[in-house]
Amino acid sequence: MNNTEKIACAVKDAAIFAASSPEDNRNRALLKAAELLSERRAEILAVNAADMSAAEKNGIARPMLKRLALNDNKLDSLITGLRDLVELPDPNGKVRFARQLDDGLVLKCISCPIGVIGVVFEARPEALVQIASLCIKSGNGAILKGGSEALNSNRVLFDIMITAARESGLPENCLALLESREQISELLACDKYVDLLIPRGSNSFVRYIMDNTNIPVMGHAAGVCHVYVDEHADPVKAARIVCDAKTQYPAACNAAETLLLHKSIAGSFFKEYDRIKDEFPKITLRAVGDICGYTGCEQGSEDDLGREFSDNVLAVKVVSSVEEAIAHINRYGSKHTDSIVTENDDAAELFFRLVDSAGVYRNCSTRFADGFRYGFGAEVGISTSKIHARGPVGLDGLMTYKYILIGEGHIVGDYASGVKSFKHVDMIF
Amino acid sequence: MNNTEKIACAVKDAAIFAASSPEDNRNRALLKAAELLSERRAEILAVNAADMSAAEKNGIARPMLKRLALNDNKLDSLITGLRDLVELPDPNGKVRFARQLDDGLVLKCISCPIGVIGVVFEARPEALVQIASLCIKSGNGAILKGGSEALNSNRVLFDIMITAARESGLPENCLALLESREQISELLACDKYVDLLIPRGSNSFVRYIMDNTNIPVMGHAAGVCHVYVDEHADPVKAARIVCDAKTQYPAACNAAETLLLHKSIAGSFFKEYDRIKDEFPKITLRAVGDICGYTGCEQGSEDDLGREFSDNVLAVKVVSSVEEAIAHINRYGSKHTDSIVTENDDAAELFFRLVDSAGVYRNCSTRFADGFRYGFGAEVGISTSKIHARGPVGLDGLMTYKYILIGEGHIVGDYASGVKSFKHVDMIF
Numbered sequence: 094m095n096n097t098e099k100i101a102c103a104v105k106d107a108a109i110f111a112a113s114s115p116e117d118n119r120n121r122a123l124l125k126a127a128e129l130l131s132e133r134r135a136e137i138l139a140v141n142a143a144d145m146s147a148a149e150k151n152g153i154a155r156p157m158l159k160r161l162a163l164n165d166n167k168l169d170s171l172i173t174g175l176r177d178l179v180e181l182p183d184p185n186g187k188v189r190f191a192r193q194l195d196d197g198l199v200l201k202c203i204s205c206p207i208g209v210i211g212v213v214f215e216a217r218p219e220a221l222v223q224i225a226s227l228c229i230k231s232g233n234g235a236i237l238k239g240g241s242e243a244l245n246s247n248r249v250l251f252d253i254m255i256t257a258a259r260e261s262g263l264p265e266n267c268l269a270l271l272e273s274r275e276q277i278s279e280l281l282a283c284d285k286y287v288d289l290l291i292p293r294g295s296n297s298f299v300r301y302i303m304d305n306t307n308i309p310v311m312g313h314a315a316g317v318c319h320v321y322v323d324e325h326a327d328p329v330k331a332a333r334i335v336c337d338a339k340t341q342y343p344a345a346c347n348a349a350e351t352l353l354l355h356k357s358i359a360g361s362f363f364k365e366y367d368r369i370k371d372e373f374p375k376i377t378l379r380a381v382g383d384i385c386g387y388t389g390c391e392q393g394s395e396d397d398l399g400r401e402f403s404d405n406v407l408a409v410k411v412v413s414s415v416e417e418a419i420a421h422i423n424r425y426g427s428k429h430t431d432s433i434v435t436e437n438d439d440a441a442e443l444f445f446r447l448v449d450s451a452g453v454y455r456n457c458s459t460r461f462a463d464g465f466r467y468g469f470g471a472e473v474g475i476s477t478s479k480i481h482a483r484g485p486v487g488l489d490g491l492m493t494y495k496y497i498l499i500g501e502g503h504i505v506g507d508y509a510s511g512v513k514s515f516k517h518v519d520m521i522f
Numbered sequence: 523m524n525n526t527e528k529i530a531c532a533v534k535d536a537a538i539f540a541a542s543s544p545e546d547n548r549n550r551a552l553l554k555a556a557e558l559l560s561e562r563r564a565e566i567l568a569v570n571a572a573d574m575s576a577a578e579k580n581g582i583a584r585p586m587l588k589r590l591a592l593n594d595n596k597l598d599s600l601i602t603g604l605r606d607l608v609e610l611p612d613p614n615g616k617v618r619f620a621r622q623l624d625d626g627l628v629l630k631c632i633s634c635p636i637g638v639i640g641v642v643f644e645a646r647p648e649a650l651v652q653i654a655s656l657c658i659k660s661g662n663g664a665i666l667k668g669g670s671e672a673l674n675s676n677r678v679l680f681d682i683m684i685t686a687a688r689e690s691g692l693p694e695n696c697l698a699l700l701e702s703r704e705q706i707s708e709l710l711a712c713d714k715y716v717d718l719l720i721p722r723g724s725n726s727f728v729r730y731i732m733d734n735t736n737i738p739v740m741g742h743a744a745g746v747c748h749v750y751v752d753e754h755a756d757p758v759k760a761a762r763i764v765c766d767a768k769t770q771y772p773a774a775c776n777a778a779e780t781l782l783l784h785k786s787i788a789g790s791f792f793k794e795y796d797r798i799k800d801e802f803p804k805i806t807l808r809a810v811g812d813i814c815g816y817t818g819c820e821q822g823s824e825d826d827l828g829r830e831f832s833d834n835v836l837a838v839k840v841v842s843s844v845e846e847a848i849a850h851i852n853r854y855g856s857k858h859t860d861s862i863v864t865e866n867d868d869a870a871e872l873f874f875r876l877v878d879s880a881g882v883y884r885n886c887s888t889r890f891a892d893g894f895r896y897g898f899g900a901e902v903g904i905s906t907s908k909i910h911a912r913g914p915v916g917l918d919g920l921m922t923y924k925y926i927l928i929g930e931g932h933i934v935g936d937y938a939s940g941v942k943s944f945k946h947v948d949m950i951f
Contacts, residue, residue: 452924455929460934461932468621480718485925498881499885504766
């Protein structure tokens with residue numbers, strides 16, 4: 094056993110007990126963590142400043158530096174987030190259904206934590222607190238590996254989370270922190286101990302994780318979202334939605350990457366777009382194919398379709414029907430979030446039914462795809478997989494269930510021979 | 523694109539439309555399939571007889587031959603199964619929750635099929651009908667690869683299912699049949715088109731599938747189930763449960779493989795066991811370590827712990843506490859199904875909370891772990907994974923969900939700037 098395996102095995106053993114820990118202990122741990130974050134604020138900010146200046150010396154890119162930085166605002170919202178999480182109902186131990194199979198033989202399906210969650214994230218140290226707290230609330234164990242740039246920040250934040258957990262009666266090893274890059278590949282091999290991996294970072298990083306482990310992976314590599322402006326769209330709504338979906342945070346996975354325009358709306362859309370575009374950051378439009386003579390575009394190419402620009406760049410393509418738009422999205426999209434702008438109910442209904450994405454929207458920006466905006470309290474990430482959790486993933490995505498069957502000496506032979514037969518009566522609980 | 527990819531791509535395109543097909547069409551397809559099975563009974567049995575005699579000539583093992591054989595009984599229960607499935611509620615398009623995020627901005631979470639299910643099964647041709655019918659009911663597309671021994675039986679059964687589907691208005695390519703062995707590895711590479719794989723067959727076969735694809739796999743490789751006879755067990759219940767759990771169908775994945783006996787119950791357990799054992803097929807007990815002087819056992823070894831015998835052989839080990847039994851099960855088990863025999867509520871409660879398996883039972887046989895016995899109407903298989911579906915998997919395990927968000931031109935910028943704020947009011951639907 095290498096050291097990472099030993100750590101994973103210890104977290105696995107602890108996770109069994111975390112799963113059956115009282116709700117009170119788990120909530121107390123969250124409140125304690127909020128307290129410690131507040132008390133140790135100066136220390137956290139000092140250590141983070143040291144990480145920042147080391148990162149600057151190493152010539153780290155500006156957007157990365159921005160993600161690495163902690164400040165009073167970010168700490169305040171972490172503290173609020175922890176307190177909000179306490180208020181959410183316990184997701185653990187809920188009876189999902191109960192059924193009497195026969196006299197004296199009762200089946201119950203009960204929610205329980207998945208077990209050990211491995212989280213590998215880049216840069217943003219507050220992710221450590223957010224994810225550890227969701228794992229504590231749900232009764233999962235967690236193995237956390239943060240970006241090396243945030244080494245010192247992560248150490249302090251981890252110390253706060255594990256201290257809060259231990260002081261509240263949770264098992265000693267319910268959380269673990271990995272620090273070296275080599276431990277990532279060792280963690281990917283721990284399929285005996287780790288039940289689910291959640292990678293958060295660049296596309297290539299997530300893709301690397303997905304391609305190199307037998308452990309189920311939850312998350313998304315690409316975020317290629319579309320806005321389709323239908324022939325029955327209101328151009329005023331359409332132009333604002335397009336600008337927001339692209340520019341509100343262009344590096345986010347739920348930002349729009351391709352604009353599909355119905356040929357009969359293109360003229361009035363561009364007219365409105367030109368009228369309001371200066372209210373938003375400037376977008377570089379890249380036309381793929383003929384776009385009805387509009388001259389405000391760069392010349393794009395087929396390669397721009399299905400491409401994630403992560404910048405204020407938007408591919409534009411003209412289509413002849415809602416069916417063509419749907420087929421385009423299902424072919425080039427990443428099953429993340431796609432929006433139709435239309436005043437026509439039939440077009441919207443068709444779009445809802447046939448677009449094969451986690452989020453399918455009408456008359457609103459793709460940027461709404463987010464756990465906080467959905468009212469989940471918090472999110473561990475956004476899943477583009479269709480198995481288990483899909484879209485923004487909150488506490489529910491960290492749960493599974495087990496079947497409890499309670500008998501009085503019941504054997505299957507009696508049912509196979511016909512001496513007894515099943516009743517299957519659903520029970521109210 | 524190789525031929526398998528072309529097939530998978532066509533099923534993917536069809537699956538989008540199957541997902542949004544009316545419930546009536548899907549139910550009509552099931553009734554039509556039941557009709558055709560009945561009408562073409564003689565043809566099915568003749569073709570199956572040809573498969574059987576070819577298999578016999580090729581010297582195929584007897585248990586495999588038994589699985590290959592179709593007869594009137596099996597066909598009758600397939601027909602009944604199809605009609606029962608029609609009666610089950612439509613799992614598709616159910617609103618799981620609805621929430622008003624703000625004025626005019628409504629989020630709905632709606633159940634929908636996963637998409638394309640790839641099923642690779644050995645021998646039993648009736649699996650083709652069972653799985654295809656679950657996929658039809660749930661609105662999934664399916665790619666089916668059966669055992670080569672059942673080639674002709676599978677062809678007729680597939681023809682019945684696809685004819686029934688097409689005649690009921692389902693898309694032309696909602697089901698596909700693969701016939702050659704090489705197509706399995708090609709199918710495993712179709713992660714662009716196949717959303718979930720369900721392998722049904724030997725442990726090594728399932729393990730091979732799991733190790734050679736990026737597509738999520740649902741099912742189980744090993745089935746290592748335990749019965750733990752607690753110090754507070756009723757020996758009469760215990761002896762019958764152990765005999766049933768081992769012998770009722772020893773090759774099944776939910777058969778018991780290891781008996782754990784509390785040291786203080788061993789004597790009275792063996793006394794009762796010797797009294798009743800002749801009512802059941804003979805079990806070879808393999809003692810691992812000291813088993814309190816009972817002489818009716820072969821000498822076993824550590825290698826027998828966690829071993830799936832698939833035969834009337836049972837490892838026996840003595841433990842000193844319920845905690846030791848739980849730790850043993852979590853270490854050697856396969857997270858399938860494990861049962862405690864006890865009259866003590868505290869021991870049962872501890873067992874329920876800490877055993878990390880899909881099924882955790884009290885005072886009944888592990889052989890109850892089955893979709894029909896649970897009242898699911900049918901099952902596609904049993905999952906020992908903790909992600910997505912767990913335990914016996916029925917229609918629900920073939921579903922996922924999508925988020926529908928309906929606005930009136932809502933953009934995220936208004937919420938980021940504080941012009942608007944979220945209301946998050948859950949809606950009754």
